[in-house]
Amino acid sequence: MSEPPASDADSKPASGVRVGSDVPFIAGMAFMGGIYILLIVACLVADAGYTTPSHLLKAINTPEIRFAIKLSLITCTLTTIFSLWVAVPLGYLLSRFRFPGRELVEAIVDIPIVLPPLVVGLSLLILFQTLPGKWFESEVARITYAVPSVVLAQFMVAAAFSVRTMRATFDQLHPRQEHVALTLGCTRGQAFWHVTLPEARRGMVTAATLAWARSLGEFGPVLIFSGATRMRTEVLPTTVFLEISVGNIEAAVAVSLIMVAAALSVLLVVRYFGLGVHSSVTEGVAG
């Protein structure tokens, strides 16, 4: 290897290519993406600026809003439990088994995500107008326009997100651990309970928090399927809608801020555990 002449080395780098600064590229990307971040933060700041602590306190002390907070907390928690109840088995089966109609099942699971929320509510309403639906309401339990309808409306959408999350979680967990458990004497069920499920726990927390946050904000299906009756089927999004419709924007914003705070804390939990899923999985797989 011979050294290039000294004069050449001064004007050109060793590779023969002179490159410009990377700053304009990165700044361009940051500007384009930053607009969105700015918009979100501006909305939150505007919300916060629109209300005062006294507005918030007044809103929280209204019996209707207290009822809505309580009902939201109860229904979201129930929805979360039911969502995990279906998401863990469904996510596992879709991730681990190749069966006829698997693509169809996957497509069906995505329907509540892509369907307009109002249509989800309307479909539920119509379902309970069919003969089996009417029989269920008269013989088993009243659903439509009652509290169970709120849970069912939230569940329809939240469960779809939970299934997606659990599916991704099980996809990330290499089946090798399960295979080893099988050779060590486990049935498939034992391998699932002792090995796979504990490894998927962070994914379960993520799925649960997503389901909870999603159902907290669910409005379209709830409005159609449960109605917007104060002190009966009123959840927090319903309150915002009702307050806006009577022109009480301050109360609507105050309730919105309560929901923002709840959603943000949930997001923080998801981020904390969500990152945990990734690192524990990669550690587990990459020896």
Place this chain on the structure above:
Amino acid sequence: MIRVQGLTVRAGAFALENVSFEIPTGCYGMLMGKTGSGKTTLLEALCGLKRVTAGRIELLGRDVTFAKPAERGIGLVPQDGALFTSMTVRENMDFALRIRKWPEEKMRARVAELAGLLDIERLLERKPQGLSGGERQRVALGRALAFGPQVLCLDEPLSALDDETREGMYHLLEQVRTVTGVTALHITHSSREARRLAGCLLRVEGGQVRVTPLAELAAASDAAEARA
């Protein structure tokens, strides 16, 4: 003895057709072949993790062709160890014993015995996350040996290790072979590894498995060393 007769296994577009071979009881079999030749598929079929289309698998005189993985009594050591990350090293090691509902004392004694053999006593209460590659493989080996399997399957267990650690693992595997008298099938890419450990040698080529004389391996690696 591991006896495979007329075995056909399909994995996607790829297949092992009509494969037959035998590994005598107590023999440490090394399985070599190019990447994608079907070594792991064959190992998985032996363990019952891959469905067999035709043929017969016998382990120590028992027909296990359609037996569940749990019933075959094979200890499996996968490529990356695949340790259970939610459990401590001790819980990994006594997993098979807990499934078999061994009494606590007996379990502790067995784990202590194996941990001594594998030199991992100091790791027992740790989680697998912080372990080095060599330590992981020792734990995976311990977990596979805990229930006293008579057949051991190892899928490139040393491929991710540095030379020094690998040398230590050779010693360890030789020791395991002597102490347990286990019949093994060990997949490797390394002629050096094969030369070091092989009691018998099998090669997978073109969807077939052929038992190869050990002398061929010695000649091949001598030639390789001569070229280098």
